[in-house]
Amino acid sequence: MKKLLFFCLFLATGIAQAQVNAYTFTQTSGTYTPITGGTVLATASTANDFDSQNWTLPTGTIPFYFNFNGVFYSGLTINSNGFITFGSNLPQTFNTVPLSSTNQFAGAVSAFGGDLNASFVSGAIGSELRYETVGSAPNRVFVIQFKEWRPFYNLSTTNIAKISFQIRLEETTNKITTVYNDCGIALGTLTNTGSRQIGLRGSTNTDFNNRLNSNTVSFGSSTAGTSNSSSQAFSFASATPGLPANGLTYTWTPPTCLAPSSVAQTGATSSSADIQITAPAPVPANGYEYYYSTSNTPPTSTTVPSNSTTALNVSIGGLTAGTTYYIWVRSLCTTSDKSGWSPMGTFTTLCNTVDTIMENFDSYSTGSIVPTCWDKILIGANVTQSISSSTPASGTRNISQYNNTAGQVNIVTLPPLNTVNAGYQLSLKVRATQPSVLDIGYLTNPFDASSFVVVQTLNITNTSYGNASTIPFPTSVPASARVAVRMPPQATAGTIYWDDVRWAPSPSCLFPYSLVASNVTQTSATVSWTAPIVAPAGGYEYYYADNSTAPTATTVPSGITTSTSVSLTLSSATTYNVWVRSVCSSTDKSEWSPAVTLTTLCNAVATMTEGFESYSIAAIVPSCWNRLVAGSAATQAINSTTPASGSRNLYQSNSIPGQTNIVILPPFSTINSGYQLRFKVRASLAAVLEIGYMTNPADESTFTLVNTLNITNTSYGPDTIVPFPTSVPANARVAVRMPAQTTSPNIYWDDVNWEPASLSTSDISGHKNGISLYPNPFTDVLNISGTAEAKNVLVVDASGRIIKKIARPGSVLQLRDLNAGFYTIIIEMNDGTTKSIKTIKK
Structure with a gap:
């Protein structure tokens, strides 16, 4: 009875301590010895038998306990597709990828895993499945034999291929062997090719030990698989990759010395860390070696360890403060038998202590992080913490916490403090999206959420930041404690934000x-x-x-x-x-x-010239300019796309109605002095650009239109000139607005000038070589004299576009439909000459 109890305990402690990827693989050319006794599970009687079928051998069928992947078994399941599995969860009967499958069986051995079937055709093939135990204890072998199985699914009775193979499980050594025989064409001709999964799989498909060869590599020259889906190519048409040779033997040998399953941090100071090793089963006789580094590069078998220990709890000293280390451990079973290195663990030393803290989080990027030397404990699927840009109290960042599920943990821990029990106070600004509570306190163990002690609970009802909350800390706080902020679970709570954190002496004089x-x-x-x-x-x-x-x-x-x-x-x-x-x-x-x-605001200037050359390529405007850009489809930038001169021009785009894209020029002292805006403009497609002014550069509703430009040129041409009337309010700012245009054009402009209007005295008076225009400026009607020899009158806008042609003009030109602005009147004479006069429509 004592022996049985010991054995059961041994079975329990052996579970999940090994991995099949630690098994050693060898390949040999041996002899295939068929079994003829034992138990026959299946005998084919038709051309297609036992397609996608399981046979479960109950516990006790194997007359000894076979250890696979650290667990003892005396039963298994055989699948007709060339593999066996362990455990109570069965493979799907149609599973043809046993090593990469996500089926939840405890492990698998695949000798020729793929879409196979059994067959009987007289004189050609007679498939059979049987098992038998051979040899004597303690060296018995449990053999599963697939005899004359079709190596790929096929129903033909005239073209038949076959293969025989065994899976052999050895007592005591727990080795696994697959042996192949009689692979070839039994009848007719075949040129089929394909691939099969061959090897071992653990309890999940991330633990595998399999073989790989491509169709350009011989089947007998396989290498270790690189993924759980790696397979061996075969061919009945060519020698490469060919087929498994008679007697080809694969052997997987389990390790005799198992690595620890994990290594974890249990404590730390600024110069040391406490580490706990999870022992394998069996426990190694000579303890463990460990290796740690600030690099996450894993050690190899020849790496010199940092130290050794016979204990599972280790204290490592001589470390750097505030540093993350990576650690690996291996077992020492004998002086010559060492395991592989364990999975990587990490540990972090504490930061050096400080007296005061002032933190507004602005120097950190957004994300699920805390500042350097701070810590956090997050436990649960519905817990979040981050540094956020969502409406901070000051600057550009604040911290957010969320926790809506009972039993979950959300704690942010401040850096180590020399003054945690010196009568100091914590102040911070807090808000929440819904009424919530926030616990302010300390942790006596920064790694243990249960060590949290509440100093004060804040009831938060404000959704925007207000005055700072101040929490004095008693002098009874343990000297080694860490100040911490905890959001307890609250089913109806929103997200809590906090900012402008200070740890300082409780002052007698408070700041405003x-x-x-x-x-x-x-x-x-x-x-x-x-x-x-x-x-x-x-x-x-x-x-x-x-x-x-x-x-x-x-x-x-x-x-x-x-x-x-x-x-x-x-x-x-x-x-x-x-x-x-x-x-x-x-x-x-x-x-x-x-x-x-x-x-402060910019001083108003009388004139301006701007080519954007001194500015970087970015979504900006020059100094003392402003921009009003709102909406996902509204963009504005200084860029380098084919400028009119130099290396820069200004770009605007707006394709969704209701969105805003306005560029506002600097303040001009001459805004109502009869000056003009002169610049070059082009567009990627036909586009409209509005020139006007704003009395409030922050309010689009104050935009007043002076002139609308219809832009059809895709490359820069002559200057566009827009005169500004003297009626513009003295406090207004010149503004260039791109209204929404669903055709999505891009507008570019460059070489911008604000200058006195360029009309000469003779231009304004409207006389040229016997031709007279009056009044100038005009309102709706422009009178013209001396037109007896005039053939046509052309009206040209400020962009150089002919917008009206009047044949055989009379003495009165009706121009009521023109927008206010600057125009050139061109008179074409009968003798082929032309005369032009500049004029202004009010």
Whole structure:
């Protein structure tokens, strides 16, 4: 009874400790010894028998316990397609790919896995399946024999191929052998080719040990398979790849020394890590060797190990703080018998401790990460944590957490702190998409979620950021604890976001918050803020700079005020950062607040020339310009696609109605002084571009049209000129709008000039060589004199396009249908000469 109990325990501990990919393969040329006794399972009686069939041999059929892949068996299942399987889950009867199959059997041995069938044709083939145990204990062999099986599915009775093979399972050594014989044409002629899966598979198809040869390599020259679907090609038509030779023998020998199944981290400091090894069965007599590195390149059999141990729990010292290491372990069964290396494990040392923290996450990319030296514990399928760009409190990033399922864990752990029990406080800004709770506390073990201790629970009802939440930490916190933020499971909770995290001494003087910039002009701006709960007796100091370098405690402030706002005198077209701190007394001042950023407006200019050459290729506009681009189909950029001059031009595209694409030029002091916009323009297809002005460059509804350009040229030509009327409001900005066009044209423009209108005195008066036009500018009617010899009158718009032709003109030209703008009137005379006069329609 004791022996039986020991054996059952041995069986249990042996489960899943080995992998078939660790078996050793050998190939020999031996002798095929047919079995004639034992038990016959199937005898063919027709030309097509036993196509896709299983035969299950119950436990006890094998008269000894055969260990396959670390598990003992005395029964198995035979499939008619040339393979056997182990375990209670049976293969599908029609399975023709036993090694790559996802069927959940415990393991497989495939001698010639493919679409086979049995057959009986008198005088040619007589298929039979039998098994028999040969030899004497403890060296018995259980043999499964496929005799004269068709090597590929075939119903012919005149052209017949056949193959015989055995699967042999050895007692004691647990070796597996496949032996082949009598493979060839039994009747007629055949030229069939194909491939078969041959080898071993473990409990999943990721654990395999199989053979491979292509149709250009001899069947007897196979190599190790490279994937679970690798197979051996065969041919009845050519010597290469040919067929298995009589007596060809494949043997797979299980390892005698098994590797540990895993290695995991159980603890760490900044210079050491605690590692736990999962032992194989049987446990190696001489312990283990381990190898670790900051590289994930696996060691080889000749790699010098880092150290050895006889214990399953190992402490590794002399490590670098805040570093991830990779580790592998192998068993030492004897001095000469070592296992392969275990699957790779990882461990990470803790970061060096710090006194304070100020983190707004802006230096990190978005994704399921935490900052350097922070940690997280996420357990469960419905738990998420990331650094997100979704509406942060400041800058461009914040942290998000989500957990809606009981029993799941979502904890973010701050870096190690020297001051965790020094009376410091944690402050952070928090919001949630739905009412939620957030636990603030600490972990006594940063790897164990159950060691979390709550200091304060925040009830979050605000969906946008407001004032910071401040949580003082008691001095009773263990010195080795880590401050942590936990989102407990909440079925109705939304996503929680938090930002602007500070760990600092609990101050006696609190800094102001919610800085806001307003009334920004070219040379000034107002910055206001909210006073802390206890207003400082000495008012506030402020500091501003045209860079992002934050002031320190010793920085000389730019000024002081007793108000909660200040007006600053600044330079135009400059970005500033402004910080404020409270002055509670001459010796007690708060930390500087988070900065507010503002950019002053540009000074208005009288004229402008812009070719975009000094700008990079990007979705930008030049300095002091603005852009109003909204919608997935609206794009604008400075690019290098065939400019009119130099290497850059400006590009616009807009193909969906309701979307916005407007480029706004810098402020002009001459916006209503009779100036004109002159530039070159082209389009990839016929397109429309609107020239106008905006009284509010942030509001498309303030756009007023001056002229519509119908662009048909695909390459740059003469300048396009758009005069601006003197009625434009003085605070307006010139704007170029591309309305939505479903034909999806691309519009390019370059060499932009804002300049005085180019009409001369004689042009405006409308007289040329006896021809007179009046009034000029005109409203609807243009009078013309001296037309007795005129043949035609052509009206040409600012882009050079003829928009109206009047044959045999009279003395009055009706031009009511023209848009306001600049036009050239060309008079073609009967003698072939032409005269042109520039004019303006109001």
